[in-house]
Amino acid sequence: MEETHVSTEKLLRSYLQTFQNNLKENIFKNDAIMQYFVPSGTKNSKRAKISLQVLVSHFSTSYQPQDDLDSKQQTYLLTTIQMFIVSLLKSYTILDFFDVILKNEEVDLRVRYSEWKEFIRLICSIPERSANLMALDKSSGCKEENSFLNEAKLFDKFAVDSEFLIYSKSGKGDLEEDEIKILVFACSELFSKICRIGHSKILAQIVYSKLLNRLHDSTSHIYYKIWRNIISSFSSHTIELFLTAFLLHSQNQDLSKITNPVSIEDKSRYLIRKVSTLLSLLIEKNNNENISYLIKFKYFVGGKIFPISIIRVLCCFLSWGEFQDQFDDMLRKLVGRIDNLKLNVNDDLVQLLKTLISSWSDPTFIKHASNSTQIYVTSAILIVFGYLPKSTLIKAAISREITPGITRWLQSTSEESRKLGMVTAEMLSKLIDVSENVLDFGLNPEDEDVKYLRQLIELKDGIVDLPDIDYEDKVEADLNVESILEKTSYHENTINNEHEFVTYQNEIKSGILAEIKNSNKARIADSDDEDDFEPYPMKEESDEEDDIVESIPQTKKKKILTPVYIIDLLSYLKASNDPDKLEVAMKAAEKLIREKTNFGTELDEHAVELARLLIGLQDNFELKGFEEYRHAAMVALICGCPKIAVPYIIQQFFEKKYSLAEKYLILSALSTGARELAGLQNIEDKKKNYITDTLSQKISELNITPIKTLKGTSSDKVRRFSRKPLVESMRTISVNRFSEVAAKTFFFPLTAGFWNLARDRDRSSFMNDPTLVQRYVTTLGVFVQCSVNIISLSQITREFWDLMFSLRFFDDPAVLCSILFGISVILNTLSERELAESFGKELIETQQWVTTIFENKVNEQVQSIAAWVLVKIKEIIKEYQILLMGNLLPLT
Numbered sequence: 048m049e050e051t052h053v054s055t056e057k058l059l060r061s062y063l064q065t066f067q068n069n070l071k072e073n074i075f076k077n078d079a080i081m082q083y084f085v086p087s088g089t090k091n092s093k094r095a096k097i098s099l100q101v102l103v104s105h106f107s108t109s110y111q112p113q114d115d116l117d118s119k120q121q122t123y124l125l126t127t128i129q130m131f132i133v134s135l136l137k138s139y140t141i142l143d144f145f146d147v148i149l150k151n152e153e154v155d156l157r158v159r160y161s162e163w164k165e166f167i168r169l170i171c172s173i174p175e176r177s178a179n180l181m182a183l184d185k186s187s188g189c190k191e192e193n194s195f196l197n198e199a200k201l202f203d204k205f206a207v208d209s210e211f212l213i214y215s216k217s218g219k220g221d222l223e224e225d226e227i228k229i230l231v232f233a234c235s236e237l238f239s240k241i242c243r244i245g246h247s248k249i250l251a252q253i254v255y256s257k258l259l260n261r262l263h264d265s266t267s268h269i270y271y272k273i274w275r276n277i278i279s280s281f282s283s284h285t286i287e288l289f290l291t292a293f294l295l296h297s298q299n300q301d302l303s304k305i306t307n308p309v310s311i312e313d314k315s316r317y318l319i320r321k322v323s324t325l326l327s328l329l330i331e332k333n334n335n336e337n338i339s340y341l342i343k344f345k346y347f348v349g350g351k352i353f354p355i356s357i358i359r360v361l362c363c364f365l366s367w368g369e370f371q372d373q374f375d376d377m378l379r380k381l382v383g384r385i386d387n388l389k390l391n392v393n394d395d396l397v398q399l400l401k402t403l404i405s406s407w408s409d410p411t412f413i414k415h416a417s418n419s420t421q422i423y424v425t426s427a428i429l430i431v432f433g434y435l436p437k438s439t440l441i442k443a444a445i446s447r448e449i450t451p452g453i454t455r456w457l458q459s460t461s462e463e464s465r466k467l468g469m470v471t472a473e474m475l476s477k478l479i480d481v482s483e484n485v486l487d488f489g490l491n492p493e494d495e496d497v498k499y500l501r502q503l504i505e506l507k508d509g510i511v512d513l514p515d516i517d518y519e520d521k522v523e524a525d526l527n528v529e530s531i532l533e534k535t536s537y538h539e540n541t542i543n544n545e546h547e548f549v550t551y552q553n554e555i556k557s558g559i560l561a562e563i564k565n566s567n568k569a570r571i572a573d574s575d576d577e578d579d580f581e582p583y584p585m586k587e588e589s590d591e592e593d594d595i596v597e598s599i600p601q602t603k604k605k606k607i608l609t610p611v612y613i614i615d616l617l618s619y620l621k622a623s624n625d626p627d628k629l630e631v632a633m634k635a636a637e638k639l640i641r642e643k644t645n646f647g648t649e650l651d652e653h654a655v656e657l658a659r660l661l662i663g664l665q666d667n668f669e670l671k672g673f674e675e676y677r678h679a680a681m682v683a684l685i686c687g688c689p690k691i692a693v694p695y696i697i698q699q700f701f702e703k704k705y706s707l708a709e710k711y712l713i714l715s716a717l718s719t720g721a722r723e724l725a726g727l728q729n730i731e732d733k734k735k736n737y738i739t740d741t742l743s744q745k746i747s748e749l750n751i752t753p754i755k756t757l758k759g760t761s762s763d764k765v766r767r768f769s770r771k772p773l774v775e776s777m778r779t780i781s782v783n784r785f786s787e788v789a790a791k792t793f794f795f796p797l798t799a800g801f802w803n804l805a806r807d808r809d810r811s812s813f814m815n816d817p818t819l820v821q822r823y824v825t826t827l828g829v830f831v832q833c834s835v836n837i838i839s840l841s842q843i844t845r846e847f848w849d850l851m852f853s854l855r856f857f858d859d860p861a862v863l864c865s866i867l868f869g870i871s872v873i874l875n876t877l878s879e880r881e882l883a884e885s886f887g888k889e890l891i892e893t894q895q896w897v898t899t900i901f902e903n904k905v906n907e908q909v910q911s912i913a914a915w916v917l918v919k920i921k922e923i924i925k926e927y928q929i930l931l932m933g934n935l936l937p938l939t
Contacts, residue, residue: 141208251292366509408452433504636680685720725833883927
């Protein structure tokens with residue numbers, strides 16, 4: 048069978064060669080060869096697969112014309128190939144290719160898996176190649192082929208095809224476990240790639256619109272099992288991309304018109320429950336160590352504001368325990384009958400509430416956060432309050448946790464802020480106090496904003512007994528989304544916008560302000576009214592004492608003690624107006640963080656807050672060594688708890704609110720931290736690296752000897768220019784802590800954001816700053832450099848190569864140099880045989896592009912690395928020529 052495959056491929060390549068020869072003679076006809084590449088009549092999936100591979104591999108994006116073709120001939124060649132590719136993709140689906148590749152039992156399963164991965168990578172590169180063709184042929188923008196190969200449209204077709212593949216296979220109802228594994232592998236490879244390059248919303252749309260409709264099918268339990276296995280096979284950063292897209296898509300579809308939840312009988316509960324149920328059936332919360340962390344920090348206190356309906360969905364999701372596998376239970380939960388529902392709120396929701404309170408009580412958050420952000424976090428706290436019973440709130444000491452924060456809110460000079468603090472205090476008091484001791488600040492009960500906030504604790508979407516509602520008999524009919532939204536209108540004040548809910552319009556009357564002040568004074572005098580708050584010690588009172596001391600003339604400067612706990616360090620870092628505290632904090636930060644590493648959970652609990660402060664810290668007092676201390680502290684944090692700190696730090700890198708200097712700091716810290724985790728760098732060297740962490744240094748670490756020219760180098764005198772390959776040096780390292788976090792914590796999260804930004808260069812400052820792009824690529828190269836001998840190195844390498852290929856059209860020397868550095872890292876990290884076996888096409892395509900770069904003589908550094916890369920590739924091709932023959936070599 049393999050001989051047949053090779054002979055068919057050689058035949059097709061010969062036809063393509065004949066077509067190129069005709070173009071040299073200015074014979075512009077493609078009808079003669081079209082029948083070979085896109086045969087008419089009965090489908091031949093095997094032939095179509097081979098044809099597609101040949102065509103895409105020659106759908107070159109190189110500037111340099113092939114085989115002496117001029118620009119017109121070259122463009123005609125590429126547009127013809129593009130037309131053939133479109134014809135094939137219109138005629139054949141993912142199901143056709145699945146059957147011919149993965150269902151071919153004549154070939155070993157591992158070989159089939161490898162071939163499928165290569166095929167997925169190849170078809171996912173088509174839009175990029177098509178876009179590069181459009182850049183060469185400016186007149187091709189309106190062609191039907193370009194429209195069809197648009198990323199969104201093509202990946203949407205692939206996703207729909209794959210969903211049909213799952214549905215058609217699961218419809219048999221008698222799938223063996225091995226068949227399910229093959230099906231899961233096939234679709235997860237494609238879906239992961241689609242999510243990673245920025246089209247997760249396509250998958251979310253398929254999941255939401257298709258899966259819910261399959262619940263009533265007799266084989267839906269198999270269908271859902273396959274989808275659940277697909278989602279669980281994603282890396283954590285891919286799950287994050289999918290989860291965000293899924294929630295936003297479901298919000299746009301069903302929840303965007305939900306009215307202000309003023310009533311326990313609000314029908315929006317059914318929609319919230321429906322989305323939460325679907326989410327629970329797809330994501331096994333209890334089996335994924337990252338999902339609870341992701342939800343807490345991504346959606347609740349991650350800096351972004353999502354629609355409040357999404358917060359309701361996630362609280363509902365977190366409140367549910369393990370689901371039973373029976374289909375009847377799934378359907379019962381979908382329509383709101385919760386008789387078999389298990390409640391598991393004492394873990395996830397309590398931890399979530401403490402996280403929210405910590406951010407909500409932060410003085411910086413109270414003073415500087417936008418009003419919409421303050422409302423968002425306050426709303427989340429009130430929703431979670433409603434889920435937790437009184438006994439849990441008391442046992443978790445929530446009153447003691449939140450009291451300092453309430454005090455700060457009530458002291459705020461903003462009326463809106465004080466109102467948020469008062470409502471929060473009232474609602475907590477209502478839940479845990481006896482009726483005669485419940486707090487009442489005398490807020491206007493007719494104030495729409497106060498009414499809205501007070502009603503949030505009554506939601507309890509995940510545990511409310513929906514059948515008690517008087518229209519339970521019409522549940523199935525009412526599950527029609529449009530009918531629900533048309534019938535439901537309690538208030539005009541809706542919360543359907545994505546970033547803010549209703550802005551404050553009515554000011555609090557002056558009489559109420561006086562009443563609040565009098566109430567505060569009365570409570571201080573009357574201890575009977577303070578049963579709820581006074582007995583708890585308030586550590587923050589020391590801040591008030593400090594203020595009093597500072598107001599009194601002193602002759603001796605007060606000594607600032609070195610922080611011994613992370614929470615003390617945080618309080619010092621927040622003292623932005625106290626240079627003495629800030630200096631002590633900066634000097635002590637690295638040592639304290641390293642002392643707390645692997646010592647209890649203190650560092651883990653405060654890692655995100657610590658990272659946030661370090662990234663945004665400003666040197667307003669020009670402290671000596673400030674940047675070095677900050678860099679060292681961030682590296683210590685990255686190495687101390689990488690699974691918690693690194694995802695958050697990478698997320699901040701792609702936020703627009705940070706300056707270029709802060710983004711440079713993030714990349715430098717990530718790079719240095721990765722090297723320390725991999726054992727390639729001593730702690731003492733990190734402060735030096737903050738200054739010298741440049742591309743030139745990284746190149747020197749690879750021991751690449753500069754090459755002035757390649758002319759006159761004969762094939763029988765090829766020499767190695769790497770004196771100490773990195774692979775050899777890494778073998779001396781006994782422990783590589785980076786290996787367990789390289790892929791899902793460092794590399795893939797940093798590449799995920801790139802694909803979104805790369806699509807819109809006009810609006811993205813990232814893509815318009817060559818220095819930032821250069822440092823970004825260099826950082827990824829360091830990650831690859833530190834990933835020797837890890838299981839996912841091949842996947843990392845392939846993704847890195849794809850990313851570098853997408854940047855080839857940058858004309859800035861610094862970017863070109865970083866790309867060449869990245870390629871040299873790959874060539875130095877992987878063995879030559881593995882490069883020849885797994886990355887033959889990349890080697891050939893890289894050779895063509897780097898040859899052009901070398902001949903253009905951009906500058907000495909670029910030419911030097913380009914020459915090394917060319918010699919290295921030539922050496923690999925010579926030594927493994929047999930492996931590279933046939934499908935890996937280009938037309939000659």
